[in-house]
Amino acid sequence: MSGLKIDDVSMRFDLPDGGSVQALKNVSLDIKEGELMSVLGPSGCGKTTLLNIVAGFLAPTEGAVILNNHRVTGPAPERGMVFQKGALFEWMSVRKNVSFGPDMKGMPKSESNQIVEHLLDVVGLQDFKDKAVYELSGGMQQRVALARCLANDPDVILMDEPLGALDALTREKMQGLVLKLWKETGKTIILITHSVEEALLLGERLIVMAPRPGRIHKEYRLPFAEMGVGQDLREVKKQKDYGPTREEILTMIWNMEEEIMGRQESAA
Amino acid sequence: MIILLMYIAIFVAAMIGYKLIAARMQPEHDFTSLKTVTFGDESAVVSNRSASIISVVTIFLIWGSFTGSNLIPSFLHMPGPFVGETSFDFEATDSTGKTDDGTVSIVVHTVDDPKDAPEVEEDTTGIADNVAVKMAAWRSALISSNDLLNKDLGTDVKVTSVNGEPVDAGDIVNIGTGTLRVTDKGSLSFEPNKGWQMEEIWLPAPESVVSRLIEISQEGYQNVTLAENLGWSLYRVLLGFILGSLVGIPLGYAMGLNSWFRGWFDPIVEFMRPVPPLALIPLVIIWFGIWETGKISLLFLAALWIMTIAARAGVSGVGISKVHAAYSLGASKWQLLTKVIVPNSLPEIFTGARVAMGVCWGTVVAAELVAAEKGAGKMIIAASKFQNTDIVLMGIILIGIIGYSIDILMRQAENYLIPWKGKG
Numbered sequence: 301m302s303g304l305k306i307d308d309v310s311m312r313f314d315l316p317d318g319g320s321v322q323a324l325k326n327v328s329l330d331i332k333e334g335e336l337m338s339v340l341g342p343s344g345c346g347k348t349t350l351l352n353i354v355a356g357f358l359a360p361t362e363g364a365v366i367l368n369n370h371r372v373t374g375p376a377p378e379r380g381m382v383f384q385k386g387a388l389f390e391w392m393s394v395r396k397n398v399s400f401g402p403d404m405k406g407m408p409k410s411e412s413n414q415i416v417e418h419l420l421d422v423v424g425l426q427d428f429k430d431k432a433v434y435e436l437s438g439g440m441q442q443r444v445a446l447a448r449c450l451a452n453d454p455d456v457i458l459m460d461e462p463l464g465a466l467d468a469l470t471r472e473k474m475q476g477l478v479l480k481l482w483k484e485t486g487k488t489i490i491l492i493t494h495s496v497e498e499a500l501l502l503g504e505r506l507i508v509m510a511p512r513p514g515r516i517h518k519e520y521r522l523p524f525a526e527m528g529v530g531q532d533l534r535e536v537k538k539q540k541d542y543g544p545t546r547e548e549i550l551t552m553i554w555n556m557e558e559e560i561m562g563r564q565e566s567a568a
Numbered sequence: 569m570i571i572l573l574m575y576i577a578i579f580v581a582a583m584i585g586y587k588l589i590a591a592r593m594q595p596e597h598d599f600t601s602l603k604t605v606t607f608g609d610e611s612a613v614v615s616n617r618s619a620s621i622i623s624v625v626t627i628f629l630i631w632g633s634f635t636g637s638n639l640i641p642s643f644l645h646m647p648g649p650f651v652g653e654t655s656f657d658f659e660a661t662d663s664t665g666k667t668d669d670g671t672v673s674i675v676v677h678t679v680d681d682p683k684d685a686p687e688v689e690e691d692t693t694g695i696a697d698n699v700a701v702k703m704a705a706w707r708s709a710l711i712s713s714n715d716l717l718n719k720d721l722g723t724d725v726k727v728t729s730v731n732g733e734p735v736d737a738g739d740i741v742n743i744g745t746g747t748l749r750v751t752d753k754g755s756l757s758f759e760p761n762k763g764w765q766m767e768e769i770w771l772p773a774p775e776s777v778v779s780r781l782i783e784i785s786q787e788g789y790q791n792v793t794l795a796e797n798l799g800w801s802l803y804r805v806l807l808g809f810i811l812g813s814l815v816g817i818p819l820g821y822a823m824g825l826n827s828w829f830r831g832w833f834d835p836i837v838e839f840m841r842p843v844p845p846l847a848l849i850p851l852v853i854i855w856f857g858i859w860e861t862g863k864i865s866l867l868f869l870a871a872l873w874i875m876t877i878a879a880r881a882g883v884s885g886v887g888i889s890k891v892h893a894a895y896s897l898g899a900s901k902w903q904l905l906t907k908v909i910v911p912n913s914l915p916e917i918f919t920g921a922r923v924a925m926g927v928c929w930g931t932v933v934a935a936e937l938v939a940a941e942k943g944a945g946k947m948i949i950a951a952s953k954f955q956n957t958d959i960v961l962m963g964i965i966l967i968g969i970i971g972y973s974i975d976i977l978m979r980q981a982e983n984y985l986i987p988w989k990g991k992g
Contacts, residue, residue, distance in 0.1 A: 357892055377898035387889035390988040391911040400907075401897040434991035454899055 304331040304354070304456055304488060305407055311349060311361035311514075322513035323349045324360070329507070329516070331490070333455075335408045336482050336525050338491045338503030340549065342556045347492050348460060354490065355381050355458050355496040367455065377401060380454035382445050382462045388433045394420070394444050395429040401452030412451075422484070423477065439470035440543020446481065459491040463498065475501055475533055496549050500542065501525055501533055508549060512563075518552065520545070578630075582622045592957055608815045614947075635773035636765045646764035649705035651676050652746040654760070659729040660696040662722030668694030672711060674701045676745075676760045679768070701758070705769050708759040716756065726754050771957040772958060777965070780958040788961060790950060792942050797899065798966065800942040805928045806858075808867020816872045817917065820879025821909070830880075835875055845870035845931040858939035863932065870931045871924040878920020882913020889943065891921060915989040918982045922975060929971045944970075 318449055325347045331337055339466040352358040354365050356375040365372040367379065375381075388397055396403075397422045400413035420426050423443040428436060433444060441547075442462055449457055462478075463471045475498060482489055493499050499506050504525045510517035522545070528536045536542065606612040632640040636648050641943040671692065677683040695718050700985040703709040717725045726732060730741045730748055741748045746760035768776070785794040822829040823837075848869060856862035886909055894908045936945025944967050951959035982989065 311783045355896060357890070357895075360785040375892065375895035378895065379896065381893060383889040383893060385889075386887050387891065387893040388989055389894075389908065389911070391914075391986070400894075400899075404894075404900070404903055404907075413576075432988060434988055448897070 302370075303333045303335075304411060305329075305366040306331070306350075306354065307366060309350070309360040309365065311346070311353065311358070312344050314521060319386055323372060323434055325513035326517050327363075327514070327516055329536070331456075331505075333488055333504060334486045336479075336489045336491070336503060337505045337507065338499040339507045339509060340493060340553070341509035341514075342511055342553050342560065343494070344514075344560070345469070345509040345511040345555060345556075347509050349514065350509075351458050351460055351490065351492050354456070354533075355379055360379065377405070377452045378447035378539060380452055380457045382442075382449050382457065382459045384461045385438070385441070385465045388441055388444055390434045391535075392429050392433070394425060394433055394436070397433055397444055398447045399449050404450075405416055414463070415451050416447075419450055422450075422481070422537050423447045437470075439474060441510045442474060443468065443477070450481065450485065450487075454487070456488045456490065459489065461493055462491070464493070464495075471498075472533055476528070479525060479528045480530070482525075496546055496553070498536075499549070500546060500557040501528055501536060506549075517556075520546060520549075573636070575626070578626050582619070582626070586616075586622075587617055605738075606657075624655040628661065631771070632926035634764065634766050634773055635768075635771055637773040639773075639775055639777055648765045649676075649763045650745045650760040651678055651705050652745075654743070656731050656743045656748065658695075658696065658716070658727050658756075659727055660717050660729075661728040662695055663724040664722065664936060666695065666722055667728075667946065668696040669696075670696030670698050670716060670717070672699045672756070672758075673699060673761075674703065674709070674758060676703055676705055679704045679706075692718060693905045694718070695725045703758075703759060703760070706762055710751070710755055711758060713754040717754075727756065730756075759791055764838055769955055771959055772961060777958045777962050780894050780956075783968075784959065784962070789947055792947070794947075794966075797942055797944050797947045798970065800940075800968070801929075801932050801936065804863050804867055804932050804943070807924065808864050808870045808932070809921075809924055809928050811864070811868045812871025812928075813875045813921070815868075817879045818876030819872075820876040820881075821905075821913075823876065823880045824883025824913075825905075826902045835877075839874055840869075841877065846934050849935060851979075853938070859941075863935050863940070866935055867928045867931060870927050874924040874927065875917070876919050878916050878987075879913060880924075881920075883909055886912045915982075916985045918978070918986060918989075922978045925974050925978060926971065929967075929974060 306329040307328055309324055309327045310322070312320055312322050314320045320560055327350060330338075339350070341347050349358065353360050353374065356365075356372050356379065359373075371442075372379070379467060381387075392400070398416045398419055399412045402415060416429075419428075420429050423446055425440060425443055425447070428440065433441060436444065447463070460476075462510065463474050466474060478489075478491070479502065481487075491499075491502050495501070501524055503520075506520040506522055507516055508518045508520075509515065524536050524539065524542060527539065600606075600612055603609060603612050606621035621718050629640060631637070633644050634646050636645050641781065653675050654669055657666055657669060657671050659669055661667045671688070673686040673688050675683050675686055682704070683702060685700040688698040688700040691698050697716060697718055699711060699715050701709050701711055711728070713719075716727060719725050724920075727750065730750075731743060733741055735741055735750050737750050737752050737754065739750050741750075746758055749757045749759070751757055758923045772780075781794075788796070790793065817835065819829075824830070845866060848866060852862050852866045852869075856865045887932065890908055890912065891904065893903050901909065932943070933945040936943035937949045940946040944963055947969075951957075951963065
């Protein structure tokens with residue numbers, strides 16, 4: 301079976317003061333190949349922990365992550381990662397950053413150059429390939445990060461709030477780019493965000509997680525990502541289902557936040 | 569004290585003068601000039617180039633003015649020591665009350681240009697004689713009572729007044745060009761006015777330091793050329809620094825990457841760090857002797873801890889996202905080390921290297937003061953033993969210039985080699 305299977309994953313760890321934290325409890329997900337899934341939830345719901353487990357940076361205490369019939373035990377190039385910011389190598393040019401993955405594999409220069417040229421075209425950075433990454437704007441840096449991840453041709457792309465540090469306009473442009481890349485490459489993408497709009501636009505499948513313990517609260521199947529491909533995202537937002545769904549999810553998360561606050565107040 | 573007050577006065581005068589001139593000149597129209605809040609806004613405070621230039625010129629002016637330098641116009645000179653001819657009259661009295669007048673003529677000459685004593689007529693008829701004295705500026709001369717008085721012409725003959733002013737043993741009389749002290753034995757000690765200038769032996773004039781520099785760079789000092797002295801110091805610094813880095817940087821990396829290494833070496837590094845290298849000199853001499861091994865070991869130790877700590881900080885400074893990203897892109901541990909951790913730690917290592925070079929340069933001079941055959945420190949300590957103040961001063965200035973140049977070179981290398989510094 302190809303695809304990504306998150307099989308009954310739980311994560312619990314001890315704190316130095318003697319207590320323990322249940323970060324995730326019995327999370328199970330089957331993600332088909334080529335699926336675009338966004339994960340949303342209030343802070344502390346374990347969404348980043350889940351992503352780190354899938355990436356292989358953390359080991360779950362129970363359950364397993366299985367990709368293409370083998371168990372994930374650590375980071376590997378089959379699961380590419382795009383971070384919010386600060387993960388580019390500023391001592392390398394744009395081109396060197398993008399070719400980092402192929403270089404690590406020892407791919408011949410002629411071959412990796414082709415990949416790099418193609419990807420820089422796709423993300424629209426052809427004119428900036430010999431610049432240092434710190435000379436680029438935040439949006440361009442994230443384009444580099446996307447291209448760098450794609451250069452390795454991973455099976456799954458994990459995005460940890462990749463657009464969180466961008467301003468609203470750049471963000472909207474980049475959302476379009478993510479959709480375009482998804483459609484063109486057919487990659488499986490898991491995207492973590494705390495923007496409800498972004499989760500709606502960039503998820504065929506939307507998972508809302510709840511905190512304490514981190515678990516899956518609700519799942520949606522949405523048409524907006526498919527509509528957004530090659531279309532103005534502002535048009536998508538005018539769809540009649542869009543508004544009500546957004547309100548529903550906002551209320552859901554709002555209630556969770558209220559509950560956390562209430563629990564903290566009663567504890568104090 | 570007076571010099572400090574003068575210095576403050578020049579500082580204030582230059583600042584006010586500069587403001588007046590700057591206000592009359594074409595006003596600036598850059599962004600900073602439009603800021604109304606400058607007091608407290610660090611970005612609006614830039615080093616004023618005019619102030620730097622005036623500051624350096626002021627130091628040379630004060631130096632020149634207190635040494636009577638030929639490089640600056642003479643009206644800026646502080647009053648020099650009295651040089652020229654002077655004289656005073658005195659009266660001698662014996663126990664019977666008999667008195668007689670005498671004159672003392674004095675020539676005060678500079679050290680470099682000795683003069684003969686003035687001609688005087690001897691007066692052997694009375695109890696007071698006429699005396700001629702020659703002396704150098706800044707010195708004092710004892711005019712013996714045996715010369716002043718014809719003691720065999722009376723009993724208990726004494727000098728009783730100078731220039732009409734009655735004196736007794738221990739009195740001090742000002743005669744305008746200097747002071748006279750009557751000693752217990754009835755002799756006169758004359759000290760011409762010293763003025764405000766410094767004697768060559770305390771503070772040589774700038775031009776004599778420069779001429780000494782030219783002389784020593786051509787002929788050397790004590791059979792060692794200047795280039796050899798400075799070259800040896802630099803060679804020791806470089807060798808000690810390189811050895812220290814070769815051990816320190818890998819050690820720092822190990823401490824940044826492995827808990828056992830960190831735990832094992834932390835107490836040692838943290839203990840050795842605050843120990844100034846100079847405090848190790850006695851121990852290093854006992855262990856390694858006073859010659860090259862000892863000095864290189866000392867500089868090695870001085871550089872070692874600084875470079876270790878810099879490399880450790882460099883590793884700790886790698887953002888976890890970068891490490892995660894590299895592993896996700898398929899990097900092995902070795903590739904992570906060479907492609908991510910090493911380049912990421914270079915800014916820290918360069919900062920450490922700058923500090924280490926500064927410390928090593930200071931330490932090498934101190935170590936050479938203690939014992940060396942050749943070296944900048946050796947040169948100035950040897951010169952100080954012969955009171956060659958100009959060589960000492962020249963050595964200090966050269967040591968400062970070289971230390972400063974090393975730092976500038978390191979900074980430029982840093983800008984060239986690691987342009988991404990501070991931009992991560």
